Amino acid sequence: MTIAYKFLRPGRMAPFTGARWPPAGEWLDGGGSPALCRCGIHALEAVALPKWMTEELWRVELDDSTHPGGGIVLARRGRLVERVAGWSDETAHAYAEDCLHHLPRGGCEVVRTRAADTVAVAATVIAGTAAAEVGYCAAKAAEADAPGGYERERIRQAIWLASRLELERSTPG
């Protein structure tokens, strides 16, 4: 068994398929042999959380899982264990503030534009897509500032989230 994370829309709704997850403790079958973006349960390692934020964050238990890369965990079936209560509007605001705090200062026009984008989006943050957009804009600003900045900023964001939400950073099988 593997513990991983799953972002869902309100009401335990899968963000892309629209499928509703059963209540915590009940297994959800992935419908066949797991294949990336085709079949199976898709969940996340903590390192990938900033790229996939929605309103609800859940800790999930996965059966027969693989790690195809990109922080994604694929499994034949999974079940919700508990909702990560710390992922809230308040945390999303704090996350946005942290992204703003780490924005590159000065720099070329592209960097300044990216930074301004981040500040503008941060003003609208609630837990969900807007928070995801702040993280994205901040990572783009970091990339404009220095090569490799995008991935470095994404990792920094993931570490911040894992620490704030007291998540496991690795998911041994």
Place this chain on the structure above:
Amino acid sequence: MSEREITCQELVELVTEYLDDSLPPDRRLLFEEHLAFCSACGTYLEQMRLTIRLTGTLREDDLDPIARDSMLAVLRGFAR
């Protein structure tokens, strides 16, 4: 731009393949990763889904003749 990223414009170009479930897995992943942070594209995708659902319920008799002729003229223009 990150190498592993699609733009809003690319997403618009790929939306039909996405809805037809014919995107290769790697492109589908990038498509959904874009949706995760871009609320505008999320809205666009929902509008496309709604349009497909509503037009699927239309019968030929439901179309106003003027609207039908206008649409045909536009489509013929595309074909040129």
